[in-house]
Structure formats: structure tokens, C-alpha cells
Amino acid sequence: MPSRETGNGRLPIYLRIQDALTAEIARGAWRPGDALPSEDALARDFGVALGTVRKALGALAAEGKLDRRQGRGTFVRRPDFGNxxxxxxxxxxxxxxxxxxxxxxxxxxxxxxxxxxxxxxxxxxxxxxxxxxxxxxxxxxxxxxxxxxxxxxxxxxxxxxxxxxxxxxxxxxxxxxxxxxxxxxxxxxxxxxxxxxxxxxxxxxxxxxxxxxxxxxxxxxxxxxxxxxxxxxxxxxxxxxxxx
Amino acid sequence: MPSRETGNGRLPIYLRIQDALTAEIARGAWRPGDALPSEDALARDFGVALGTVRKALGALAAEGKLDRRQGRGTFVRRPDFGNxxxxxxxxxxxxxxxxxxxxxxxxxxxxxxxxxxxxxxxxxxxxxxxxxxxxxxxxxxxxxxxxxxxxxxxxxxxxxxxxxxxxxxxxxxxxxxxxxxxxxxxxxxxxxxxxxxxxxxxxxxxxxxxxxxxxxxxxxxxxxxxxxxxxxxxxxxxxxxxxx
DNA sequence: CAGTGGTCTAGACCACTCC
DNA sequence: GAGTGGTCTAGACCACTGG
Structure with missing residues (x-):
């Protein structure tokens, strides 16, 4: 178990990951339509368990910031206000x-x-x-x-x-x-x-x-x-x- | 591992639990404001892991059917259209x-x-x-x-x-x-x-x-x-x- | 086929509430 | 202190997508 110090930042890890990803998207690290790294890769990058990044990604998908498609990947959502x-x-x-x-x-x-x-x-x-x-x-x-x-x-x-x-x-x-x-x-x-x-x-x-x-x-x-x-x-x- | 047959009903377990709880609420098993059984108890009743009922309860809370309060319990939401x-x-x-x-x-x-x-x-x-x-x-x-x-x-x-x-x-x-x-x-x-x-x-x-x-x-x-x-x-x- | 997200489990500890 | 939901981990298998 890598660190086990939930309290180090006082904010739940998945929320910090959520914020970090939001900031990255706002910064333009990925353009609308682009795929994010896989859950596995993100979990390694952030040094947390898979379930934790899943929770963050799920929340962002619920907010409408991401689209998740099984077998394909996780994508930055392009809002469509069309008509x-x-x-x-x-x-x-x-x-x-x-x-x-x-x-x-x-x-x-x-x-x-x-x-x-x-x-x-x-x-x-x-x-x-x-x-x-x-x-x-x-x-x-x-x-x-x-x-x-x-x-x-x-x-x-x-x-x-x-x-x-x-x-x-x-x-x-x-x-x-x-x-x-x-x-x-x-x-x-x-x-x-x-x-x-x-x-x-x-x-x-x-x-x-x-x-x-x-x-x-x-x-x-x-x-x-x-x-x-x-x-x-x-x-x-x-x-x-x-x-x- | 108790059963390991996800495909028995073809619908994910957490969705079936969600439906079952929705039906119970509609039936009036718990009145608005009442507390549901604890996560532990529900997991035992349904014969699934804790995380699975948590997913169902979380979804119902997101739909506005339940209120979850740490340390208190999970309650049937009383909608308040007040004004x-x-x-x-x-x-x-x-x-x-x-x-x-x-x-x-x-x-x-x-x-x-x-x-x-x-x-x-x-x-x-x-x-x-x-x-x-x-x-x-x-x-x-x-x-x-x-x-x-x-x-x-x-x-x-x-x-x-x-x-x-x-x-x-x-x-x-x-x-x-x-x-x-x-x-x-x-x-x-x-x-x-x-x-x-x-x-x-x-x-x-x-x-x-x-x-x-x-x-x-x-x-x-x-x-x-x-x-x-x-x-x-x-x-x-x-x-x-x-x-x- | 390899790679992705989706589901599920089992068990740990934390944070809050109430007696 | 007992009981609740909240967070986190680790690892398994399933289902879908694309080359």
C-alpha cells in the first residue's frame, strides 16, 4: 500500500483527481473529442488505485465534461447546442x-x-x-x-x-x-x-x-x-x- | 466468492438492486423520511458485496429518491416543492x-x-x-x-x-x-x-x-x-x- | 487479438452522529 | 463506543471495440 495518508491534503483523493483533470481540460491539454489516457494509465500516473480514478472519471462524465464508451475510451465531450x-x-x-x-x-x-x-x-x-x-x-x-x-x-x-x-x-x-x-x-x-x-x-x-x-x-x-x-x-x- | 454468475439475469446486479429498492419505495415499504436498512444489512439481504449496494444507493440518491447522510443513514427523500x-x-x-x-x-x-x-x-x-x-x-x-x-x-x-x-x-x-x-x-x-x-x-x-x-x-x-x-x-x- | 471501460468482490480505515 | 455512510485499495472477470 503506497502511502495510506488520506488526510494529507484533507480533500478526498478522487476529488483532487477530478479537479486536476478539470484543470487539464480547461488548459486545453486535450481538445474536445480527444481521448484521455486509459484508466490504468491515469491510476499509475496519479499513483492511486483504479477504483479511485474511476470514481473521478464517473463524476466528470456525470457533470457532462467527459464521455465514456466501453471498449473505446474516455473522451472530452464536445457540447452540442446545435438547435x-x-x-x-x-x-x-x-x-x-x-x-x-x-x-x-x-x-x-x-x-x-x-x-x-x-x-x-x-x-x-x-x-x-x-x-x-x-x-x-x-x-x-x-x-x-x-x-x-x-x-x-x-x-x-x-x-x-x-x-x-x-x-x-x-x-x-x-x-x-x-x-x-x-x-x-x-x-x-x-x-x-x-x-x-x-x-x-x-x-x-x-x-x-x-x-x-x-x-x-x-x-x-x-x-x-x-x-x-x-x-x-x-x-x-x-x-x-x-x-x- | 459466492456465485460469480453476473450473467444470470443479464442485467447488472446493482441495477437490479436499484429497481428492487425503487419498487419497495413505490410500494410504500418505507415512508418518506424513513431510514432504509444499513448498507451492511442490505448487502447481506441481497447477498452481494458492499460496493455493489453502494453503487445502487448512490444512483438512487443521484436520482433524488434517497438522501444519504454520513453517520445517520439512508433515508427516503420527501420531495419539497414548497414554493x-x-x-x-x-x-x-x-x-x-x-x-x-x-x-x-x-x-x-x-x-x-x-x-x-x-x-x-x-x-x-x-x-x-x-x-x-x-x-x-x-x-x-x-x-x-x-x-x-x-x-x-x-x-x-x-x-x-x-x-x-x-x-x-x-x-x-x-x-x-x-x-x-x-x-x-x-x-x-x-x-x-x-x-x-x-x-x-x-x-x-x-x-x-x-x-x-x-x-x-x-x-x-x-x-x-x-x-x-x-x-x-x-x-x-x-x-x-x-x-x- | 489486445486494449478499453463496466461490473463485482473483499476487506481496510476514516469521519460523522448519537447515545 | 457502536453504528452509520465515505473513501480507498487490490485484484478478478465481463463486454465491447478496433485492428
């Missing part, structure tokens, strides 16, 4: 066919951050922003209007990107063009009324009721990357929850 | 003092179930319902109007209960007066406009925008107990989510 916004809206998939939303970029401009957005993005007031405005459609019908704010420096390549190269999903574009990978996000749902620009994009009356989803997206190291406000027609909004 | 509705609404707690909502019963009557509610409650169309209408307030200000439908037979004692004996929370009342314990619930958030009765209760204009939360509450054996529609002023609605 996460659309979980809020009923879209008429009469036949159960998963409808693929599309996106159209309506506007792109540089502005300066007001205090609110600066705080959300970890910038200073007056710092330069890249602002996108786009509409997302299902079956040609507009479902969501989105105002997106980005640090203009960090996302400079997007300013020059042809409008039709943005694609239907932005996060893969951020990663491909700017090397910025979104790891998690936090959202707030509110109810609001459509401003002129939003109303026009959605094809509803000005001041029509809309559901507003504010999202801040973060990199794996915790730095905020994007702040986004998405608006959809209130009468299409429906969101399900389970309570235990 | 769960209010997680949807900003209530002005300027000093961070947790404001305690109150409730006032405005109406109580017998009706018959239409097809929709019958389906929600597992009844037949035309079966007798007990319908409650109440308003919930914070600091004297109405925040939620609630329409509640119950099986009149199952909840017969409520028909006779004095209005001021309902208390601020219904679920404890259901359990105390009718022996009906709520174990979980599922909700759908929508956006709607205030009907006359709701508008009056909330002190807003008719057709004012409201957030509507539909909730079906279930007993531990999965039987639906209550269907409830709660309405609150749309401009006070705010709900936070985390995405990973």
Missing part, C-alpha cells in the same frame, strides 16, 4: 421528421459596448463589439430573431466573412474561424414585446408578445464569449420541466 | 430575506371532467372533479392565480375542509387530510392572456399577458393526483437555465 433554442418552440413536425432550422444573417455592424453588455462579456464600457442580427427559420417560416454581441477583437475574422459563409449554426463557425469553442451557456427566459426590428424579422406586429431568451456562452476556461438575445412569438413558446 | 412556483417569478427580496408567499382560497366547487383534464388525471370524461381557485401573494401582492383540479372522490375530505384550514401549501394538506403524497411533477411553461377571473385575481387588465405554468403532480406509484394551471404577470416572469 438548443428550438427546445422552447413548438415547430410543426407533423410527421415527426426532425425539421432542420436554417438561419439568415440580416445585419452585421460594429458598435461599442454599453455597461450591461460589457459586464456580460467581461469587457470595459465602450469596447468595440461586433453585433449580428439574424433570423432563424423552420420550413421558411421565421421562428427566432437573434441579436448577438461579440468582442470585436476576439472575433475579428467574422467581420470580413461573407454573409453566406456563416452557416446555420454559429458555434461551429466560431470554432472554425476564430478558434473559440463554446463549452457551456446560461440562459434566462423572459416575456417581452417585439421591438420594431424584431417584429419585422418575425413577421409579427410591433409590440406583439414574444418570448425572450438571453444567453451568455462561455469558453471551457470560463471566459464569456457571446451574449445573445433571441426572440420568438409568444404563442409558439412551450417549455417542459420535470420536478423531483 | 417551487416562485422560482419563475422575481419577487422583490430587497434585503435577500426569503419572502414567504401566502395563499388565499377564492373558490371551491364540484364540476365534471372534460376530456382534457380527464386524460391528465387518469379519469373518465364526466367524472366528478373538485376544483379550487386560489391566489398566492408575496407581501400582500398577488403573484399567482391557480386553478386546481382534483379527483373529487380521492380528495373528498377537501370539500368539507374550512377554507382557512388549507394553509399556504397544498401538498402537505393533501398528505395530511387525504393521505396523498406528491412525489414528482411535470410542468409546461406557456405564454397566455389573462381570462376574466385570473385578471381579477392578479389585479391586471383582462387579456393582459401572463405566464402560464401547467403542472401535473404524481404520487410515488406514478398515479396522477393533481392538475394545476398557474398564471402570473408576464413582466414578472424570469426563469434561469444552465446548458452543458
Amino acid at each position: 438548443a433554442m428550438f427546445r422552447f418552440f413548438r415547430h410543426a413536425d407533423a410527421d415527426g421528421v426532425p425539421l432542420r432550422p436554417t438561419a439568415r444573417l440580416l445585419a452585421r455592424r460594429r458598435t461599442r459596448a454599453d455597461a450591461g453588455i460589457a459586464a456580460k462579456l467581461g469587457l470595459a464600457r465602450g469596447d468595440e463589439l461586433l453585433e449580428l442580427f439574424r433570423v432563424r427559420l423552420i420550413d421558411g417560416e421565421p421562428i427566432l430573431a437573434e441579436e448577438i454581441a461579440l468582442d470585436a477583437r476576439r472575433f475579428a475574422p467574422l467581420a470580413a466573412l461573407p454573409a453566406d459563409a456563416f452557416g446555420d449554426l454559429l458555434y461551429p463557425t466560431y470554432e472554425r474561424v476564430c478558434g473559440a469553442a463554446v463549452a457551456r451557456a446560461s440562459e434566462i427566459i423572459r416575456f417581452d414585446r417585439a421591438a420594431t426590428r424584431v417584429a419585422k424579422a418575425l413577421g409579427v406586429a410591433r409590440d406583439a408578445p414574444v418570448a425572450a431568451i438571453e444567453r451568455t456562452a462561455f469558453a471551457i476556461d470560463g471566459a464569456p464569449l457571446e451574449f445573445r438575445r433571441s426572440y420568438g412569438p409568444a404563442e409558439r413558446f412551450a417549455y417542459a420541466l420535470e420536478l423531483k | 417551487a412556483m416562485f422560482r419563475f417569478f422575481r419577487h422583490a427580496d430587497a434585503d435577500g430575506v426569503p419572502l414567504r408567499p401566502t395563499a388565499r382560497l377564492l373558490a371551491r366547487r364540484r364540476t365534471r371532467a372534460d376530456a382534457g383534464i380527464a386524460a391528465k388525471l387518469g379519469l373518465a370524461r364526466g367524472d366528478e372533479l373538485l376544483e379550487l381557485f386560489r391566489v398566492r401573494l408575496i407581501d400582500g401582492e398577488p403573484i399567482l392565480a391557480e386553478e386546481i383540479a382534483l379527483d373529487a372522490r380521492r380528495f373528498a375530505p377537501l370539500a368539507a375542509l374550512p377554507a382557512d384550514a388549507f394553509g399556504d401549501l397544498l401538498y402537505p394538506t393533501y398528505e395530511r387530510v387525504c393521505g396523498a403524497a406528491v412525489a414528482r411533477a411535470s410542468e409546461i411553461i406557456r405564454f397566455d392572456r389573462a381570462a376574466t377571473r385570473v385578471a381579477k385575481a392578479l389585479g391586471v387588465a383582462r387579456d393582459a399577458p401572463v405566464a402560464a405554468i401547467e403542472r401535473t403532480a404524481f404520487a410515488i406509484d406514478g398515479a396522477p393526483l393533481e392538475f394545476r394551471r398557474s398564471y402570473g404577470p408576464a413582466e414578472r416572469f424570469a426563469y434561469a437555465l444552465e446548458l452543458k
Whole structure:
């Protein structure tokens, strides 16, 4: 038995391993999709028993940081928010066919951050922003209007990107063009009324009721990357929850 | 080594133990708040190693079915939806003092179930319902109007209960007066406009925008107990989510 | 086939709770 | 101090994946 001094750091070993691995992932030691060393190798590296690293890996998998697949290995999870916004809206998939939303970029401009957005993005007031405005459609019908704010420096390549190269999903574009990978996000749902620009994009009356989803997206190291406000027609909004 | 035939049931032992314990709990072998036998005792009963029952108990704790407390024991969790509705609404707690909502019963009557509610409650169309209408307030200000439908037979004692004996929370009342314990619930958030009765209760204009939360509450054996529609002023609605 | 994670066991000691 | 869950170890075999 190598050391038998659980109390040396006061924190359980498996938690320290969990933290160590989290830090390694945040540092970028393994990119999303990469495989970690095998359980055996990790146990040797950390000088602990197999069961201990298993406990740490299991916890990280439960947190959504890792994917474990028998016979394959343990992988850094690539979060897929693909069409996460659309979980809020009923879209008429009469036949159960998963409808693929599309996106159209309506506007792109540089502005300066007001205090609110600066705080959300970890910038200073007056710092330069890249602002996108786009509409997302299902079956040609507009479902969501989105105002997106980005640090203009960090996302400079997007300013020059042809409008039709943005694609239907932005996060893969951020990663491909700017090397910025979104790891998690936090959202707030509110109810609001459509401003002129939003109303026009959605094809509803000005001041029509809309559901507003504010999202801040973060990199794996915790730095905020994007702040986004998405608006959809209130009468299409429906969101399900389970309570235990 | 007692048996060494993992494959006898084809399902991992810890999953079978998990299922067995879930069934026992649903059957009411232990009431909410009761302690389960110790890990040691369970391991002996099931004829498996300690680690195996630990894995099952840990999973059940993660699901929210059990509470485990070091030095105390493992307990059947009593779900506490206390003021769960209010997680949807900003209530002005300027000093961070947790404001305690109150409730006032405005109406109580017998009706018959239409097809929709019958389906929600597992009844037949035309079966007798007990319908409650109440308003919930914070600091004297109405925040939620609630329409509640119950099986009149199952909840017969409520028909006779004095209005001021309902208390601020219904679920404890259901359990105390009718022996009906709520174990979980599922909700759908929508956006709607205030009907006359709701508008009056909330002190807003008719057709004012409201957030509507539909909730079906279930007993531990999965039987639906209550269907409830709660309405609150749309401009006070705010709900936070985390995405990973 | 070798290598990976998944399950299971057996037994040790630690940390907390309550009498 | 007795009893509980929490941590850790060491080693076995199973089930799946890929060359």
C-alpha cells in the first residue's frame, strides 16, 4: 500500500483527481473529442488505485465534461447546442421528421459596448463589439430573431466573412474561424414585446408578445464569449420541466 | 466468492438492486423520511458485496429518491416543492430575506371532467372533479392565480375542509387530510392572456399577458393526483437555465 | 487479438452522529 | 463506543471495440 495518508491534503483523493483533470481540460491539454489516457494509465500516473480514478472519471462524465464508451475510451465531450433554442418552440413536425432550422444573417455592424453588455462579456464600457442580427427559420417560416454581441477583437475574422459563409449554426463557425469553442451557456427566459426590428424579422406586429431568451456562452476556461438575445412569438413558446 | 454468475439475469446486479429498492419505495415499504436498512444489512439481504449496494444507493440518491447522510443513514427523500412556483417569478427580496408567499382560497366547487383534464388525471370524461381557485401573494401582492383540479372522490375530505384550514401549501394538506403524497411533477411553461377571473385575481387588465405554468403532480406509484394551471404577470416572469 | 471501460468482490480505515 | 455512510485499495472477470 503506497502511502495510506488520506488526510494529507484533507480533500478526498478522487476529488483532487477530478479537479486536476478539470484543470487539464480547461488548459486545453486535450481538445474536445480527444481521448484521455486509459484508466490504468491515469491510476499509475496519479499513483492511486483504479477504483479511485474511476470514481473521478464517473463524476466528470456525470457533470457532462467527459464521455465514456466501453471498449473505446474516455473522451472530452464536445457540447452540442446545435438547435438548443428550438427546445422552447413548438415547430410543426407533423410527421415527426426532425425539421432542420436554417438561419439568415440580416445585419452585421460594429458598435461599442454599453455597461450591461460589457459586464456580460467581461469587457470595459465602450469596447468595440461586433453585433449580428439574424433570423432563424423552420420550413421558411421565421421562428427566432437573434441579436448577438461579440468582442470585436476576439472575433475579428467574422467581420470580413461573407454573409453566406456563416452557416446555420454559429458555434461551429466560431470554432472554425476564430478558434473559440463554446463549452457551456446560461440562459434566462423572459416575456417581452417585439421591438420594431424584431417584429419585422418575425413577421409579427410591433409590440406583439414574444418570448425572450438571453444567453451568455462561455469558453471551457470560463471566459464569456457571446451574449445573445433571441426572440420568438409568444404563442409558439412551450417549455417542459420535470420536478423531483 | 459466492456465485460469480453476473450473467444470470443479464442485467447488472446493482441495477437490479436499484429497481428492487425503487419498487419497495413505490410500494410504500418505507415512508418518506424513513431510514432504509444499513448498507451492511442490505448487502447481506441481497447477498452481494458492499460496493455493489453502494453503487445502487448512490444512483438512487443521484436520482433524488434517497438522501444519504454520513453517520445517520439512508433515508427516503420527501420531495419539497414548497414554493417551487416562485422560482419563475422575481419577487422583490430587497434585503435577500426569503419572502414567504401566502395563499388565499377564492373558490371551491364540484364540476365534471372534460376530456382534457380527464386524460391528465387518469379519469373518465364526466367524472366528478373538485376544483379550487386560489391566489398566492408575496407581501400582500398577488403573484399567482391557480386553478386546481382534483379527483373529487380521492380528495373528498377537501370539500368539507374550512377554507382557512388549507394553509399556504397544498401538498402537505393533501398528505395530511387525504393521505396523498406528491412525489414528482411535470410542468409546461406557456405564454397566455389573462381570462376574466385570473385578471381579477392578479389585479391586471383582462387579456393582459401572463405566464402560464401547467403542472401535473404524481404520487410515488406514478398515479396522477393533481392538475394545476398557474398564471402570473408576464413582466414578472424570469426563469434561469444552465446548458452543458 | 489486445486494449478499453463496466461490473463485482473483499476487506481496510476514516469521519460523522448519537447515545 | 457502536453504528452509520465515505473513501480507498487490490485484484478478478465481463463486454465491447478496433485492428
